[in-house]
Amino acid sequence: MLLSTSVVATIVLCFHVIGVFAAMHAVMTVRTAPGAIAWAGSLLLIPYLALVPYLVFGSSNFVGYVNARRFYRAQMRELRHGMEPREREACIVRQPHHPGLRALPRLTGLHCLSGNHVQLLVDGQATFAAIFAALKSARRVALVQFFIVHDDELGRELQALLCERAAAGVEIYFLYDSIGCHALPGHYVRRMAECGVKVSAFAPHRGFVNRFQLNFRNHRKLVVVDGERAFIGGHNVGNEYMGRRPPLAPWRDTHIEVRGPAVLDLQMTFAEDWYWAAREVPTLLLPPPEPAGAMVCQVVPSGPADSQETCSLFFVEAIQAARNRLWITTPYFVPDEAVFAVLRLAVLRGVDVRILMPGRADHKVVFAASTLYAYQAICAGIRIYRYIPGFLHQKVMLIDDELAAVGTANLDNRSFRLNFELTVMTADRAFASQVEGMLLADFAQAREIGRDEYLAAPGPRRVAMHVAKLFAPIL
Incomplete structure (x- = not known):
């Protein structure tokens, strides 16, 4: 029994030692402070549970x-x-x-x-x-x-x-x-x-x-x-x-x-x-x-190997440029603090900010987190719509009467910092008008939601939304 206890203690000690080194690696390599704190804390306190997830989701040899x-x-x-x-x-x-x-030519190098x-x-x-x-x-x-x-x-x-x-x-x-x-x-x-x-x-x-x-x-x-x-x-x-x-x-x-x-x-x-x-x-x-x-077109490739957070900065720059209208369609609405801040500021400038999201879930955790972010956006004056006929997967942005962007990037941290993405921004009134017509047809098949979607949800579901939001850095 004594030998068995010693073996278990040795294994636990090894996990904690490895956890310390992994936590140091996370602090040095994870880009965001919340992400670094989350990984480092988990690796130090419960390394036997956090080491495998860190191998799956963390920086590794990044x-x-x-x-x-x-x-x-x-x-x-x-x-x-x-x-x-x-x-x-x-x-x-x-x-x-x-x-x-x-700012985009210097941001992208293109x-x-x-x-x-x-x-x-x-x-x-x-x-x-x-x-x-x-x-x-x-x-x-x-x-x-x-x-x-x-x-x-x-x-x-x-x-x-x-x-x-x-x-x-x-x-x-x-x-x-x-x-x-x-x-x-x-x-x-x-x-x-x-x-x-x-x-x-x-x-x-x-x-x-x-x-x-x-x-x-x-x-x-x-x-x-x-x-x-x-x-x-x-x-x-x-x-x-x-x-x-x-x-x-x-x-x-x-x-x-x-x-x-x-x-x-x-x-x-x-x-x-x-x-x-x-x-x-x-x-x-x-x-x-x-x-x-x-x-006029601007190609915007982005990814975790960029010297700057190109995708997040692209959205910040585009949202800040809006003066009258900002319409966004995205399957996943899990914005970081910078993007969420400029969305709220756009509303305060008097911009018509609308976000079209799916009415059906393909990933339940992401859908739960998106629902909480949607509630917070509605409280800030952003109009949120859910697409009814089927699953909405498009990534489109319309800014005023001239700028339109179509690409692969979602409005979430995975696209901002974890995935390689590609977007084309266009400056052309005729094309923007076509995008407007397409989005108007989409909005016609959507319903605008209010605070009740969150407030009327059962208590356990609201708790699940807040728990899901904790995973925003990897969603």
């Missing part, structure tokens, strides 16, 4: 990953500058007239560019019809990147198309996130590789460790064809995104098609991700020299 990614990014930036012709230089907007765009055309793709049918048509017409290179790919009807259609184009001599690069596609069977990617498609999985860590790292995922959805056309937005590849899978059907999501000089910056974003995953530079093509339109 500092080395950040340094490596910055090195690769610097190399890719040098390559891009070597590719820029005089026609591209002429498209650079040195001093954007709209205040919402002025120029604000004119001469673009952006087309709104308002649902899964329009999105994949456009993407598949572009891939069928591909002549030289296609870059394809998704966070989630399912081996279902839509996924197999994409697989067959990529294999067919690779057999026709088109260079196909297919990048998927290893955790987002955890359910994708191995034979799916092997089939594409056998057909000549270059396939790679994105992972923040090499080998077995990546299976335990649920944070720092690549959440981008991007397709670029022949350097001429790019598609980005909220859709992944799966039947649910086509509205074919209850109970979340019909699925509400938005994509855009981009043409013009901004396509090169979108290619470079893919190239950085591919270079990290496969250790090679993909074939890149310059967009046509003639302007595709008259729209």
Whole structure:
């Protein structure tokens, strides 16, 4: 019995010693003070319960990953500058007239560019019809990147198309996130590789460790064809995104098609991700020299390897720029303090602030936390709507009568600090008017909620909401 007690004491002591070192690691690497305090406190007090979650959700070897990614990014930036012709230089907007765009070139390291055309793709049918048509017409290179790919009807259609184009001599690069596609069977990617498609999985860590790292995922959805056309937005590849899978059907999501000089910056974003995953530079093509339109675009890639918190600062800058109207659609409303503060300030400036959220939950903990944040937003004068027909997954922002943003970033800490995201901000009154029409149709199928959604909830449910909010740094 004495020996058994000694063994147990030794094991507990080892856990606490490891917990001390892990807590020191958390203090040095976790970006936010609340997150660092939460991890360090848990690792010091209950290391036998906190060590495994820290391995799954914490920083792990993230500092080395950040340094490596910055090195690769610097190399890719040098390559891009070597590719820029005089026609591209002429498209650079040195001093954007709209205040919402002025900080973004320095924040992202990418120029604000004119001469673009952006087309709104308002649902899964329009999105994949456009993407598949572009891939069928591909002549030289296609870059394809998704966070989630399912081996279902839509996924197999994409697989067959990529294999067919690779057999026709088109260079196909297919990048998927290893955790987002955890359910994708191995034979799916092997089939594409056998057909000549270059396939790679994105992972923040090499080998077995990546299976335990649920944070720092690549959440981008991007397709670029022949350097001429790019598609980005909220859709992944799966039947649910086509509205074919209850109970979340019909699925509400938005994509855009981009043409013009901004396509090169979108290619470079893919190239950085591919270079990290496969250790090679993909074939890149310059967009046509003639302007595709008259729209001004700013590409905003963001991720945990950035020197600054690009995604959160992007939202802060965009919200601060609003003078009359700020409409946001997001599936997950778990803002950080900075974003929540500027949302409240926008209301105090007299801005019409509306946020459209799902009426159905796909993640119960996130939905509970979002409900509490929604209540607090309503108390501050923000109008909150819930989309009724099905699950709302789109990530769209409309600012006044000129600025509109469409991309992959949600209004939550996971997008702000933990995931690699991609957004395109546009400055064009005609396109903003199209986005306005789309959102008005969405609001017409939503109901505005009040404080009663929270106040009328049973006591245990309200307690659950507050508990869920404690996990906001990793939601």
